[in-house]
Amino acid sequence: MNQVVILAGGHGKRMKASLPKPMLEVLDTPMLGWVIRACEKAGLSRICVVTGYKAQYVELYLNNRYRTALQPEQLGTGHAVMQAEKFMQEFTDGNTLVLCGDAPFMDSDTISGALRLHEEQENAVTVITAELDQPRGYGRILRGENGIAAIVEEKDATEAQRQVREVNSGAYWFRTKALLELLGGLSQSNAQGEYYLTDTIGLALERGMKASAYRTENPDVVLGANTRRDLLHLNEVARQRILDRHMDNGVNFVCTDGIIIGNDVEIGADTTILPGTILKGKTKIGAKCTIGPNCLIENCTIGERVTLNYVQAYGSEIEDAVKAGPFVHIRPNTHLKNGVKIGDFVEVKNSTVGEQTAIAHLTYVGDSDVGKKVNFGCGTVTVNYDGMKKQRCVIGDNCFIGCNTNLVAPVKLGKGAYTAAGTTVTKDVPDYALAVERADLKVKEGYSLRKLRDKLFPPEDGGKR
Template sequence: MDVTAIVMAAGEGTRMKSNHAKVSHKILGKPMACWVIDSALAAGCNRVIVVVGSHSDEVRAMIASAYEGTPAAGVVECVEQAERLGTGHAVRCALEATGIDAGPIVVLNGDLPLIQADTIRTFANTVANGTHAGAVLTFTPPAPFGYGRIELAADGSVNRIIEQKDCTPEQDAELLECNAGCYAFDGALLAAHIGEIGNDNAQAEYYLPDMVEILKDHGHAVTIFHCDDYRDGLGVNSRAQLAELTAIARDRINEHLMTEGVTFIDPAQAWISPDATIGRDTVVWPQTHLIGTCRIGEGCQLGPNTRLTNVVAGDNCSLDETVAIDVAIENGVTCGPRCYLRPGTHLLDRAHVGTHVEIKKSTIGVGSKVPHLSYIGDTTMGAGVNVGAGSITCNYDGKNKHATTIGDRTFIGSDTMMVAPVNIGDDAITGASSCITRDVPSGALAVERNDQRIIEGYTEKRRARL
């Protein structure tokens, strides 16, 4: 069954008080619209049409960045709503631009980030067999005030949708079925009748909910689909709601990971991306953030105070107070506390990166150690290397970056400056406080120092001059 999803992402979002599109604001590091798109893709929608309008260039760029080079790139597309004339007009723009006129069509709000794939899949099925021409996604939130209410007919079909401002006190108290703002339609009937939505209202806009009455007037049945989990229907219209839904998303993800064998010391203090995976018996300490497509193995210790972005880590790693971005980490690696791993870094099995160490675009070999107060950049390091405290690869000449190579089992003395490009061979040693500017052969000792001078009585003479 071919299912089309139309994601509404054209709104201004004025209550966010932002210079950016509302749907571009992130939950756990991922833009809201991408949560909805991903759920639609996971539900099996074979085409996802994103209607853009306000900040359209920003939204288009965001979607291109998220899906370019993935299988979804051929499924997700954007359609421009040049004039924002209401939700009905937005859907009409999508249909006219794509020519879609058949199959189930689900219309989803781009600011409904918690809607789940199973909800979308079952929602679409309500209009798949021809019994119903349309369906309204409904839910029962703990605090229904502010949501449109659904009045049902005796046979369970939708009688009408009553906006909050139009509810009488009795309706406000009795009608607890709320409109989530999402709709499923028989595609052929939607395409045939979308042009009948009028704009005879105070805002002179074309409202998609009017399709309920239009379909009924043509003798078609419209039903509801109730979300078992009310959180699927919660939307974001303010910064406060953004924070509330972020907390809910965090709890959902962490609860799932715990059922899969991950330990959280304090689940409320760990923020895990929806695109991250964590292996069993890994322990997540407070103030740990996993952003993007992190892949963490089994038996690891993450945190406390660790932020990983697009990091792949093997089994039995310890990442304590570590910031890492676009990094590959093999098995049994230890990092931190307080280290910074920059893009292009690759830590091989049992490597150690210690306190106040920065690694950039470098490979640290099997069992090699950079324990403290060092910077290693554009370096290929062999196995069993020990780098003494305060050592630096001087990889930048002001214009270009240059490479350093360090062989197996080499000992880099404390406070060694390695001025790239330079190669240090296997089993070599550099003396502490040396500035290495020439290649060092395997098995050699490289020492670079000026003679030490002693001036007796200098302090007394200096004081006399002051």
């Protein structure tokens, strides 16, 4: 059985972060999440995450999906892997992949390709490497006739060795039995007093085991983050890669300023994403839409030919040909059906809105079931909360709701019902009826003159009237 050990116990002191370094986000996903996703895509589901600094945050994120092992002291990468020995000993017939939890751009093709080479060559250890134009700061890979000869850290390398462009990614495939044996041979005899996983290469060669290197075509697998500047660079790299992927799939960008798209977002061809738009989570957008400018969409399913302008939407479904904005808030569990039109300063929450219904402006629709071809007048409010619990409104097809109507839930408007402007509806209205709730208009002549006498005719003017 093949399995994975992910090292995620780092503090990242230079980050000055309150979270473990692998929990810092690239786009909207922790770096650890990127690594786990690559493993899952490569078909690897048996995973142990080695935790350390503020381990509870990693445990909370994993939510019991994978095993964990605690590294109570930070004594090097080799020491971190040692903490997973119990996990590895459960299945020793197979291979173990060791990955860094703060290297988010490891990909499934690299993982699978390295495993094939590892098994074909019957290696005890296979190092995943990359070739960089600027290898400064990375350990260099020295190759021999029969594979890898050594990994030399830059500070220990000769000038000739520093010219080598193939570098260590920090990721390795091991034969599990060999890894358990090699871990037992590691020592702290170095300046840092730590157990280095890189030392397993020399130990393997000394013991007559085969060691090799797999050079990936993805140089970004080596990228990690030790500072906030590094983290910003990771975000910039990820952002551009995702934009490139969507452009290859036919998505249009007239300008990419302020556009951030999560790794799991799907977008159909001929859709245009305008500046300032952020797409997060499992959002899926259909073809021929216009999203933006300045939209924030998270975990939504959006149909085709949808136009969203200055819209924030969360956890909702928006069907075909919906138009919304500007300044619209679509809260979770909302379903906007085909052809719905929503204008400025409208909020919809936990509601279903039927086909071709129009909610033009300055309206709140919460906890409601709205039929098709309903017209909401300006200033309408579904009064869904009585101070103790939420109640629902039901609005039938073809209703016309006058301006400044209050629908005090629970209440039902029948099909084709009308409400007069300024009405507060507190009981059900039957089909095709008009609800009017108004007091008689009273006009008190001279009222404002008496009220504003001193302002209109101040004493210093002699009080003339």
